Amino acid sequence: MAMTEQPKGPGLGDWLYDKLFHNYIWSSVFRSGYPSTPRNQMLAIATNVFLHLHPTRIHKTHVKITHTYCLGGLSFFMFLGLTVTGVMLMFYYVPDVNRAFTDVQSLETNVRFGMLIRNLHRWMAHAMVLTVLLHMMRVFYTGAYKPPREFNWVVGVILLVLTLLLSFTGYLLPWDQLALWAITVGTNIAGAAPILGGQSRFVLIGGFDVGPNALLRFYTLHVIALPLLAAIFMSVHFWRIRRDGGLARPL
Amino acid sequence: MAVAAPAARARETVRQKRERDQELLVWPDLVFVEFICAVLFTITFVVLATFFDAPLLNKANPNVTPNPSKAPWYFMNLQELLLHMDKGLAGVIVPTILLIGLMAIPYVDRDNEGQGSWFGTINSVRITVFSFFWSSIWISWLILWDNGSHVLVYQHLPQLWGSNTRLQWLGDKNPFAGWPVEGALKPIWDFIFLRNRLAIRDTWSWSLPVPFQPGSGPHDGRLDWPQDFTRIPLPLNGTWLWHWAQPGWMPGWMLHVYWYKSTFSLPAITAEWAVPILAMLGLPALMIIILRKIGWAHTMRDAIIALFTGFIVVYFALTIVGAAFRGKGQQLVPPYRVPNLNDDPAIQRQVPLSPSQFVVVDARTPGSGIYG
Structure with missing residues (x-):
């Protein structure tokens, strides 16, 4: 019998692959391979x-990494990570002056991986402020704000402000000495406005001192109002990049 | 039917031509980079969060104020700025103008030149470097000067050569004694040796003989700084438009807006507004003028690069000074003398709670735990 090379028949791996990815359920989720x-x-x-x-x-x-250093994408990645860890933190946290600090303490000691989640949230928040600032510098020094991308730069500046506000409102929530006094110092800066300073500070913290009202306001802003606004502006930001033909290139 | 909107003023937007032969597919060339980036940073942050714990001090206590109290790090630059000018100017007016200025950049610099590549215009790198040094040197000097550090330096100069005397007389000595216009030269000499910005208001003094009394003080035949300049009435004071006394009919909140008793203090305005504004406008303007004179800056983009670099440098410089060089009472100290809040027994967490010491918070049993 002449020995000709025959193609190998399907092995176990092929069979497994076929069963996993060519079945009815898989192809109902992912319509193509x-x-x-x-x-x-x-x-x-x-x-x-x-x-x-x-x-x-x-x-x-x-x-090329050196063109953008992924800074905008990293900012968005931080936002996603902060959303995930933030939702987890919300399970254990009540924005009430009698409970907030104890909740954070028990999160750290009584909840499995609670400390890790809180650490992740904290460091990612700091990292996001940094990456947003660096992203702004990248866009500036590559001249990427030039026509037709003028308005997207403005949206970016708004997103920078929202990022700072998100981080600032979150700073109060652990209700420890660091939080209370940092927010007192921060809102005093807002209170220094020439004419309506006192009024705006009152509205911001719901009283004359940082207390229960301030905690509730900052919590509400931190977990729903500001993230929602940021998500809307981010959608516009990303969409306009795509509409303007991707990143800026030399003419 | 779609109606074309009338083009009010056509924006001359030059779009890049697509170079289809230079293009890659987003799947897989970009999506995979993004994925790898996300995985790497997830791992990095999990490792970071495993080894470095987020700080948690004692429970918030309005009666115990940490010294120094500091804002979050990204606002420490504003807190630092508050030490150098009027609170409203530093805390609200300057940041607002800066944000508006940032947003205005693409509308001021509309030229397409230098788009899409790092430092795309011919002089941009050297302008950035120049602005970096210009801004960091000036901001350091301004912070040191407002701290009175230069006084310490020249007073201690003889000690450099082994003498144990200090030149405390240097600012007080009048080298113009006996000159015909001594009275006019002495204030200038004093001005050079002023301790800081607030000394213009507090310790600088001079007195000139005048035949009339333009200031607000009693008429003694002399014009004195600062007391004759502290209550200068605004021009409209006393008219129906601008009252000396509080208009009784006016609701309280409106009095914030309506300055019924309008006098201003020239020494305070000089120290709190005029000098800082002069520095904030004058130094960047001087930088642009120098850059134009030496032939580096020609276009609007060049000027904006210089200004933006200056902004970034000052932003981070003030943050670093506010974070690492401000000790008790916001005194300028070396970093190793900035108190660590964890060392303060009133602020730090004194006894780490072990799980067994915890009160189980259970809303169903209101008599127990923290509700008890």
Whole structure:
């Protein structure tokens, strides 16, 4: 019998792959397989609700790390991480002056991975302020605010302010000495406005001193109002990048 | 049917041409980079959060004030600024103007030149470096000067050469004694040796003979700084428009807006507003003029690079000074003398609570725990 090379029959791996990814349920979630052709790869971006804020194709200089250092993306990554850890923290935290501090203490000691979640939230919050500032510097020094991207720079400045406010409102929530006095100092700065300073400080902290009202206001702003605003401005920010043809390039 | 909106003023937007042969597919070339980046940073932050705990001091107590009390780090620059000018100017007016200025950048610098690459215009790197040094040197000097550090330096100069005398007389001595216009030269000499900005208001004094009394003090034939300048009435005072006395019919909140008793203190305004504003406007303007004179800055983009770099430098410099160089009572001290709040028994967490000491907070049993 002549020995000719025969293609190997399907092995166990192929069988497993076929069962896992070619079944009815999987294909009801992911309508096509792994996108291996350029056309399918573009469709994968354009038809996916999470990915379609990307353009389908991008200039090759923009994939270089040193062009952006991923700073905008990192800021968004921090925002997502803060949302996830923040939701977890909300399970254990009540914004009441009698409970807030004890809640944070018991979160650290009685909750499994509670300390880790709180640490993650804290360091990511600091990191987000830093990455947003660095992102602004990157955009400035690469001249990426120039036409037609003027308004997106303005949206970016608004997002910087929202980031600072998000971090600032979160600073009060542990209700420890650090929180109370940092917010007292911070809101005194707002109270120094020439004409309506006292009024705006009163509205901000719901009284003359940082107390129960301030804690509730800062909590509400921190967990719903400011993140919602930030999400809206972020959507506009990302969408306009895509509409303006991706990142700026030399003419 | 869609109606074309009338183009009020066409913006001349030059779009980049697409170079399709230079393009990559976002899947996989970008999406995977983003994914790897996210994974790396998740790992980094989990490791960071494992080894470094977020601070938690004692429970908030309005009766125990930490000294120094500091704002969050990204507002420490504002807190630092408050030490150097009027509170309203530093806390609200300057940040507001800066934010508006930041937003205005693309509307002032509309040229497409230098777009899309790092330091894309010809002189941008050297302008950035120049602005970096200009701003850091000036901000350090201003902080030191407002602290009175220069007085310490020149008073201790003889000690450098082994003498044990200090030049305490230097500011007091009048080298113009006996000169014909001594009275006019002495204030200038004193001004040079003023301790800081507030000394213009508090310790600088001079007296000039005048035939009339323009100031607010009693007429003694002399014009004295500062007492004759502390209650200068505004021009409209006393008219129906601008009352000396409190208008009784006016609701309280309106009095914040309506300055019924309007006098201003020239020494205070000089020290709290005029000198800081002069520094904040004058030094950047001087930088731009120098950059133009030496031929580095030609376009609006060049000027904006210089100003933006200055802003970033000052932002971080003030943050660093506020965080690491301000001790008790916001005194300027070296970093190792900035008190650590964890060392203060009134503020630190004294006894770490072990889980067994905890009161189980249970709303169903109101007689127990913290509700008891």
